[in-house]
Amino acid sequence: MRTLKELRSHSSSQLETSSWVFLTPLILVLFFATAFPFAYSTYMSFFNWNWGNRFSFIGLQNYSDVLANQEFWASLFRTVGFTLLAVTFETIIGFGLALVVDRAGRQAGWMRSVLIAPLMVSGIAVSLTWKIILDPTIGILPRLLGHIGIHHLNLLGDPKISLLSVAGLDTWWQTGFVFIILCAGLQALPRDPFEAAQIDGATAWKSFRYLTFPLMMPLILVVAGIRTIDCLKLFALVFGATGGGPGQTTESVQLLAYRTGFKASQMSLSMTMMVIYVLFTVAGVVAVVSLSRRRRNRA
Amino acid sequence: MLRRTGALGRAITVAVAIFVTVAPFYWIFVLSTQDPASSFGEPRFFYHPIFSAFKTVWLDRDFIAATRMSVITGLLTVLISLAVSIPAAYILVKRKVKRRSGILSWLFIAYLFPDFIIALPLYSVLQNMGLYDTSLGLALAYQGFMAPLAMWLLMAFFTAIPDELGQAAKIDGCSEWATLRRIYLPLVRPGVATVAILVAINVWNEVTIALALTSSNPTLPIVVSSYKGYAALRWDQLSAAVLLSVIPVLIFSTLAQKQIVKGLTEGIFN
Incomplete structure (x- = not known):
């Protein structure tokens, strides 16, 4: 007959194995979808593979x-x-709107529904929509601005402001989040x-400055962190709206990797870019997280 | 007085935000229901709409095939991510698992990965497996982002259910699987629905990996972006294609809004 202790240890080892099931x-x-691709990319980054069957170390x-x-940097x-x-x-806009809508009472529900609508749309739909709206010949925005004396505004086509415009598109798309x-x-x-605070006679500004803002800060940082990670993956918006242009003024790292791997057929060079980029982002995130912990x- | 100007300021802020949000959708609708030649004239806001561009796009064989591809890929991705995440999230929440923190950091690092670190290697791997250009291949590749998303949400939902229920079931002789299936799964069903909805929307909208891992069976966003090529002449068709890809997800997300908002917030608060 087995003792109770034996039974217990038996059942607990059974529990451990079934955890893995x-x-x-x-x-x-x-x-399959993360560790292996990363290992494969790292491995191939030591070879010169350009799509063919042959490659050498x-x-x-x-x-x-x-x-x-230079292009990579x-x-x-x-x-x-x-x-x-x-x-x-x-x-800034997301927090401002949240503060405003928070005080809208019964109206808040439908306002929220409308304001998060862009979030449900694909990056391609967003970029094409704005490409049409901002087009210098048929776009509605340049034509309306023409009526108030602002002419030839080419937000996506002017190399000096194109990146800012893409950031504006992303703002329209993701502020809802x-x-x-x-x-x-x-x-x-x-x-x-x-x-x-109200009993003590604090003004609205003071209760915002000393209560709302500090209490919300941790959440603001988390949300901004998530948006940062997503923004570093920038691809669909520039793929749809600018194709990286004019010139290369809106070419993101991922778009460069796409062009290098799929258009210029330099597969292992493109994989090397991605490996370096992953190392940079992981190092950056680890640094930020450990700094904030300290x-x-x-x- | 001060209070009244504050209320007015808030009203104006919301009105501007809502206008900026809605106006692009409306303008795309206007362009899609006008003769493209008139797009070059003065903008018209009130007119007799024509829907021929929608008909052209909707009867386009590529567009139909891409819609089917997007739906099937979405379903497969949802099924796979739920199948792998429900048991894993359950066991990580309800039991002390040895390498728990290792698995959690793996999920986090997977979320940091840019799409092409997955898409470039899988391009040749899926070709060797015969899964390139198929919805199953895409659905597997998507797990790199969707499984972490599903895990975070499901773990939050499982945490919210008291442990006593499961312990009681186990004392009554239920196995771990039976406890999950009979006790927890019915309770966590709203959470499962939330995950399914968020994953489905993400897949419907995904561009980068679909672009790399399909060629003759593209998903909807890829086909929509190919309408860009004729844009110089057919603004109405480009706009109609954009709208047709957007309308289903807007309807769907309005109907499922409660779950979506819950899903977006739940994962972060925990």
Whole structure:
């Protein structure tokens, strides 16, 4: 006869094995769609594969090529610049609208529905819609602006402002995301401190400055972080609206990788770009997360 | 007085935001129901609409095939991501699993990956497997982003259900599978619906991976963007194609709005 202890250890080891039964499908699928592609890209980055059946080992040649490539660095700074612009616009406008709609009472429901509508639309539909609206010959916006004396405004076609315009498109598209989450955050705020402040005679501005804003800050940072990660993947908007142009003024890292791999057939060079980009983003995110942890621990 | 100007300011802010949100949709509708030649004249806001462009796009064989492809890919992606995530999310929430934090950071890093780190290698892998240019191949590739999304949401929903229910079921002799199926699954059904809706919308709108991993069986956004080629002449058809790809998801998301909002917020608050 087995003792109770034996039974227990037996059943707990049974539990452990069955945990893996529950997890295996997820791990297999994740392996196929993330770990394996990353490993494969890293492996191929040491070869010179240009679509054919033959390729040979070339060591770190691809890495030195990419790191010496002006186009790569330009696309990297462009993507980061776009991200800073778009995330700033989206966070400020999204938070502002959330504050306003939060006080709309019964009207808030339908306002929220309308304001998150762009979020449901594909990047291709967004970019084509705005391409049509901003087109210098038939676009409605340049023609309406012409009536008030602003002529020849080519928001997507002028190399000086094209990247800013793409950030504007992203703002139209994704502000709803920041907005809807901050709306939920505002509704979840504790009521007591605000009532106490009101009793103490605090002005609306003061209760915003010393209560709403600091209480919302953690959530704002999380949402801005999510938007940052998404913006660094910029592809569909520029693919649809500008094709990376005029010149290369809106070519993001992913668009450059697409052009290098699929149009110029330099497959392993393109994979090398992506590997370097992944390392940069992961390093950046780890640095930000650990910095903020250290700051929180100190505080 | 101050309070009244504040209310007026808020009303104007909302009105401007709503106008900026809605106007592009309306203008695309105007262009899609006008003779393209008149697009070059003065803009007209009131006119007799013609729907021939919609008919042309809707009867376009490529457009129909792409719609079918998008629907099938969406269904497959939803099924796979639910099938792998429901058991995994359940076990990670309800039991102490050894490499829990390792799995969670894997999910997070997967979310950081730019699309082409997945799409470039899978291009040749799927070709070797005979899955290139198929909805199953796409649905598998999408799991790199959709499985993490499904996991975060489902874990949040499972956390919200008290552990006592499962413990009681196990004392009554239910196996782990039976506990999941009979006790938790019915309770977490709204969460499952939320995940299915968000994944479906994401797949319907996805561009980057579909562009890389299909050629003769493209999904809807790819076909819509190919209308750009004739744009110089046929603005009405380009606009109609954009609208036809957008209308189903707008209707769907309006109907399912509660779940969507819940899904977007739930994953972040936890």
